[in-house]
Amino acid sequence: MGLFNWKSRIQCRYLLSILGFIGFIFNYLLRVNINLIITSMTVTSHKTELNSTETQANLFNWNTAVKNDVISSFYFGYIILQLPGGRMAELFGGKKVLGLAMGLTSMLTLLIPTAAKLGGYGEEDYPYYLVTLRALMGLSESVTFPAITSMLAQWAPLQEKAFLTTLIMSGSQVGTIVAFFGSGVSVDALGWEATFYIQGCLCFIWVLIWMIFVYDTPSTHPFISDTEKKYIQSGIQINNNKQAVPWRDIVTSVPVWACFVANFCTNFGFHLLMTELPQYLQYIFEDYFVDSTTIGIWTAIPYACAWIASVVFSKLCDCLIRTRKLSVTNARKLFSSLAFGGNVICLIILATVPTNENPQLILTLVTFTVCNSIGSAFFPGWLTNFQDIAPQFAGTIFGISNSVSCVNAFVGPKIAGALLTADPKDINNWMYLWIITASIMGFAGIFYAIFADGNLQPWSKQKSVESEKRKEKDPVGLELSTKY
Template identity: 30%
Template structure:
């Protein structure tokens, strides 16, 4: 029976599948949103999870400035008179600080593949995601006494934190492989990933305020407790797969299952084909290049703003957060825009429809355009003499990376959804190297706190953005790869949505209606 759409209502034999899970038709034939679908609740909680991931990761970037900055305190002299004395909690030079900030990534890089493998073998990554953040939160709580006791001990605690946070990104891709319908992947993933940047936006200025008012130790105590509270919430609400969630509606469950098609878990990844796949390397190279600029500024921007631009610690924290605020906002726009572009179709004659934008085209446009813009603004930041101009350029250089995250960061789910967590772990292993190399390299380049030395740091980041743009533009793909295809059972091959697509009203009301079959 041919389906027609009038005023946003799909008519197919007088019935619509899945309207009760997310929206309900009114008498006027239009839709209004009801309860938030469970997949979007999972995405919002993942947003808060990544908020904690980055709050726990970057707190030392601000705390280390307070820990090593001389400050005056009132003390009693031998005669009992109050006098002011200049003290410095830790006398660490710039190379030591750079190594300390990068030590987190020594552990982080070791558990990327392990996290992806565990998430694949266990059939889902929700519990693994929670455990990774929970243990990191506990270690954060014991950071102040460890730091006061020994510098090697602080190195160890940061490395172990990295080991547990290393499983978070691979495991969340396992969650999306079960929870995210194909044409909502960009939307759901970018909602979650934007929590990373909101966490950075909030934690940097708040950490500065805490350091000024309560002391640097309070940074670790407060953020550690917040992360543990989130862990309890996630563990109680989020399940590994939709069918394990007792609160999901039957309509939403059927929509997700029909959109994703048959799935298998625990299959062995075809490593040889993965390693020799150019679309995989396009994702890996792009992730590496994006992370180089991101981690360079994430760990060093507070120091640059304070020492080179001349702002005090409080303003340094706020100004350092601006790039990540821009990225968090742009991520929301880019995720919705990418899915909207992928959902647009035109008539191809009869009942057939053809996509206006291919998945490959959308991924390349978002990724390459973002990288080119980041290259331009990073180079401008190296040559603009004013503090306001430099901060503006760096804000745009980082913020526009939000468009790239609708390219490479969800591309794993396009080319091999059942191996998405493994591919994320594989790619993030290489993408973690900037977190190790960049802070240490910056510490050695910028020895005298001179603006001319910072130029070299920005040149390196801009050049890598350009390389990433070219490589992704040539080799990326949004098509399901041959080595990732699975044979569907005979009784499942004809399942799907019969060529139907969402109306705009359904798209923006989180429709549970099955959209055009694009299992890419």
Template identity: 30%
Template sequence: MAPTTLCGCLPARVALALLCSSGVIALYLVRINLSVAIVAMVHVPSTKNVTRDKLCINNREELSSIDMVQGPSNSSYEIMSSGLQEEQIPDKIIMTSMEKGSILGAFFYGYFTTGIIGGRMAELYGTKRVYGISMLMGAILTFLTPLAAKTHYAFFTTVRILMGMLQGVVYPAMHSLISRWIPPLERPRFISFVYVSNCLGVVITLPLCGVIIEAVGWEWAFYVPGIVSVVWVVMWALLMHDTPQQHPRISQAELKYITDKLTQQSGGGTKPTSIPWKKILSCKGLWAIAIAHAGNMYGFNLLNTQLPSFMDGVLGLSIKKNALLSSIPFLSRFIGSNCWSWFGDMLNTKGFLSIYVSRRLFSAIGMVGNGIVLAIVGFVGCNEMLVVSLLALGTFCMGATNAGYASNDLDLAPNFAGTLFGLTNSFGFGFAMLAPVVVGALTPDQTPEQWQAAFLSTSGLLILCVTVYLIFADTEIKPWNFASPKEAQDEKEEEERQEFIQKHSHGSAVSLQKL
């Protein structure tokens, strides 16, 4: 999956990181756009009157489309879009809070089902095909989303589920790529730069969609990301190579360096011809990774699907300001991830920390730190800058997990990196997809008290999951990563037999031509 080098001095794996990073940004353009667009396209009727002292009224003066309608004599107020009743809002799609949460969560209903398939397909057929086809079909569904949203709730839900299924293959496929391209000690840095480019995707998508929606309407918040995805697919098809050996312009020095480092990690062992499912599923270290991933992704999904709704419902920000401030924590996570990974690599390379200690330490920093911050955020009130600053601190800490558990499955079995990541990612997102639904159920009226419950429950979950990981974490490479001696010998004999057949066939063809 390596791109063509951009110049003679740029290593192929660095160019690979740049191409993959841009792909992750494009991936998130079509995933996260709904989080902002749904604020403009959906109206959620309040289930009860909300008292003035529980809303950030000063911020609501920024909203030209919001009127305050005085309620009964108890001086409570109900927020209504344009001061109109539901049936008088022609440009809005009417949904309950639960339906809105379900639509935001529908992507993940599909996402968690295809991770294992994606990882295994990439191991067999290469990441170039798996990632490229996923992005192209995802772009088509993105173009279709406005029509689906206006047609029927079920159609809308189906499109989002299908998009989730397509994107579910991407990260496991990239994990397979890493096992073929990236030396072990460079993997945390590569994962942080490439994988956490999803935060750059969010940082770009939220403000961009806010501007687009104000300028030309919410439908174009889907059309523009779709166009970007198509352009990226063309670049991917032209520049991508699945292995260093297939790269037409990689230097011999870099090729030798990558090959030597990967051989050193494997000890010269041979990859098995079949997947040892029983041994994989009984590996406690792998399940520790899956549990940590489930908790961390729940917290991340709470932010990337519900943060704009929190900014709108509690802080009452305009769509443009909402989108801008909502993007800041994700930029902080990207910066934090790369800082922590660089720091972790330095400690590991110089021998200050073992891989085992490093994985556990950075997982604890990422999940406990973010958990503490989320517990505080719910009690801050209407101070929007303090809210954003705290969330940015929490996501900066969250970035440490990429030097922690997120790199751990590559330690256990690099030959099955795609399959293992597909398993842990499917498990993690199978649980994390509950985040928008649970938050929707906990915050029907978007009051600060309801959001306190949402943040506190997420904080407790993060700390619980990382505690399980710290107890059961494992970094030793597993024997089932390699073929048994008999299987390796059989494979060698088969390769020799095929080589003999090819030589014999070639000789026969030459003889026939002479005749």
């Protein structure tokens, strides 16, 4: 009796969102943990006194280029299944696609220590096995964001769309926090090998819970209440009829291109900061950042603040739309502009104020924190916009966008490597990197503000008499918002 009484007490869309949030913590934890752990795996960056179980002989002698290859190889695989992943989720359900992907990623994580050792420890050795393993992890995770986007189009009503989308996908920020801070503490306490084993096992436990308690749509959920089901269906513009993808309309749609450009440029800045921030702090402030825990704390703090800010921004965005203070289009543009504009200002500060003589530790940490926090406004901005313009094909369109955008995840580190190879301790070399990033973000902000649209596109409208009647009665799906 208790089990079947759940539907009178638990809101299934929130259960999905909470489990999705935890899943995306693991999604990012397992992809970026090596960004910090690699500083404890290698000889050249190992600055702390070795403990009794670790000697110079079992640290890898990798130079900066090799370390960047290990970090960025994830994204060579990450490109491949973005588009197929979105379409598979639309046709077969995002639950299975996401669950299987993260299950495979957790198993591959358990193999990282062995793969690293098989490549050898010497300066002339190259970690081919580890690079290949990381690429396979990227291949597995490449379906995750398109899959959850497809599920959100089924589960997130307009009046809560920004919040539910942000709640789940901001797990990526918390995952980055855990990857930097949690991994730093774990490495110092237990060693780098144990850290991979622990995180891989915990992710597999989440996969089991996800597969048991989550369902693809409200209509297939056995425990959802009729009241919640009606509430969700009143605020979405999608049905479960499988339709052919209108490829020509998608490719020629200006609002789609606005989302593409925003995604591409945001990914450049996001992944660049995620991969280079630990190294920037370590090289420029080497006297302060002397162990993995310290680096982990101060690289995690900006993402912790960003997560809090993203929740606030999303609730504010939903409120502005629900109370009709802003149209969906203007709300998406406002928060996207806030994200891009804030990032540009912060990056210009980093590029112009710190110097080799006065690197400005406090200013740097504050600026990175503000940059990440205000940048999180993209969650209720362009990231949610995919579901507005084409909910039936949101997974496919996001897959196309992300497959191109994630190129930046390994292009960014390559650009950084080229600029910093001469002397990564020279703050002037980092200045050029921040200027390039600010220029890219500024362009994206202008392009999106001009061409974005929050309305359902004509080529994506559903052939459903029932949904059309609901739309005529309540155009923005708010009729039940005061009843539930």
